Amino acid sequence: MxxxxxxxxxxxxxxxxxxxxxxxxxxxxxxxxxxxxxxxxxxxxxxxxxxxxxxxxxxxxxxxxxxxxxxxxxxxxxxxxxxxxxxxxxxxxxxxxxxxxxxxxxxxxxxxxxxxxxxxxxxxxxxxxxxxxxxxxxxxxxxxxxxxxxxxxxxxxxxxxxxxxxTDLSLPDDPVVYGFGGRVPEWTDDFAGYVGLVEDELKLRYGGAMIGDVSQVLTYGGIFGYPMLRHHQQGKLRLLFEGLPVAAIIEAAGGRSSDGERSLLEKTPAELHERTPVFVGNEEYVERLELALE
The missing domain is CATH 3.30.540.10 (Fructose-1,6-Bisphosphatase, subunit A, domain 1)
Known part of the structure; x- marks a missing residue:
């Protein structure tokens, strides 16, 4: 090493x-x-x-x-x-x-x-x-x-x-990319409205591996998320294995995380495989997301 x-x-x-x-x-x-x-x-x-x-x-x-x-x-x-x-x-x-x-x-x-x-x-x-x-x-x-x-x-x-x-990795100040998971027809109206605004400001980058998309955000700035869906309010990603570690990385790098209401790091899973909506990225975009979902 x-x-x-x-x-x-x-x-x-x-x-x-x-x-x-x-x-x-x-x-x-x-x-x-x-x-x-x-x-x-x-x-x-x-x-x-x-x-x-x-x-x-x-x-x-x-x-x-x-x-x-x-x-x-x-x-x-x-x-x-x-x-x-x-x-x-x-x-x-x-x-x-x-x-x-x-x-x-x-x-x-x-x-x-x-x-x-x-x-x-x-x-x-x-x-x-x-x-x-x-x-x-x-x-x-x-x-x-x-x-x-x-x-x-x-x-x-x-x-x-x-x-x-x-030794001091941080999110860029000028965000460039976004990527969101889930089938578009399953998105809620509030979330779809938020995406409509973001896609006019950022470039779409979505590769089908959550950690690859998170790496894009770390490199270029922006926002990644896997939202709550109409028939799956808890989304897809696991809090213990995916949501919490990714939130810790992004927040330590100067960004924010959210489940749509609060930081993922404020949450504690009741079971090993508990799911949660996950949003991580530059503070501005995560704050706007939470406002859109109120």
């Missing part, structure tokens, strides 16, 4: 070890995609079909992270319940992962990623227990973004090691 000591997870040994392991495994996850592009027979707890790649990545991360001293449990979007380490203590951290966000992009060979959240309370836990969060992006390069103690760092991942490229 880089010898730099001023990046986000430095100074937090267990957290740093988690992200070191995630970086170490990332090349194997990426290489494994080639032979694992078919669907399994089962579904994940959210009712989505699982690719072989989803299951493989989940098993890799579970084994590696639970082997770390100070990690007491592991949860993922791909499994129903918690897996606890053999030896646990009250001081342990708890990891929640989306092992392969955007795995439907495997077949068309589009961008995808891994989302990581580290909590200091047993899961499910809320934003007040979120210690660190980050993601790996499998694009033309493999990169990682991580936040801890209000700092956001970006890395390139080369041969399983992190190389620091930016």
């Amino acid at each position: 880089s010898t730099d000591h001023d990046h986000a997870t430095a100074g937090h040994p267990v957290v740093d070890a988690v992200f070191t392991e995630v970086a170490r495994i990332a090349p194997e996850v990426r290489e494994s995609l080639l032979g694992r592009r078919t669907y399994e027979e089962g579904e994940n707890p959210s009712g989505e079909q699982q690719l072989e790649a989803d299951v493989y990545a989940d098993e890799l991360f579970e084994e590696a992270l639970l082997a770390l001293d100070g990690v007491g449990s592991y949860a993922s979007e791909e499994r129903e319940g918690l897996v606890e380490a053999d030896d646990t203590s009250d001081d342990d951290y708890h990891c929640a992962l989306d092992p392969l966000d955007g795995s439907s992009n495997v077949k068309p060979n589009n961008v995808m990623g891994t989302i990581v959240a580290v909590y200091d309370e047993p899961l499910p836990a809320g934003g007040d227990a979120l210690v660190a969060a980050g993601f790996v992006l499998y694009g033309p390069l493999t990169t990682m973004v991580a936040t801890c103690d209000g700092q956001v760092s970006e890395y390139t991942v080369v041969d399983g090691e992190r190389r620091v490229s930016d």
Whole structure:
């Protein structure tokens, strides 16, 4: 790993070890995609079909992270319940992962990623227990973004090691892009009205992998969201595995998050796979969104 000591997870040994392991495994996850592009027979707890790649990545991360001293449990979007380490203590951290966000992009060979959240309370836990969060992006390069103690760092991942490229990542002041999920006929009238205004101001960027779209917002500024829908008021994304970690990254980078009413970091899931509307981006656009949805 880089010898730099001023990046986000430095100074937090267990957290740093988690992200070191995630970086170490990332090349194997990426290489494994080639032979694992078919669907399994089962579904994940959210009712989505699982690719072989989803299951493989989940098993890799579970084994590696639970082997770390100070990690007491592991949860993922791909499994129903918690897996606890053999030896646990009250001081342990708890990891929640989306092992392969955007795995439907495997077949068309589009961008995808891994989302990581580290909590200091047993899961499910809320934003007040979120210690660190980050993601790996499998694009033309493999990169990682991580936040801890209000700092956001970006890395390139080369041969399983992190190389620091930016220790003070922040959203640009002049937003450029937007992207929103869900079928347009399922959008509420208030939300559709808001989108009508935004599309006159920003460029559409939507790739089908949430973490890829969030990376666009981090790079260019703007807003990403997966809204409440007419027949699914809670939207699609999972609070524990996606909403909270992405909110932590964007807010630490100078932006805002919201479920349409309040910061996602103010929420605590009642169950592991609880869903929530998710909006993240520059403060101006998130504030306007909340006003539109009042």
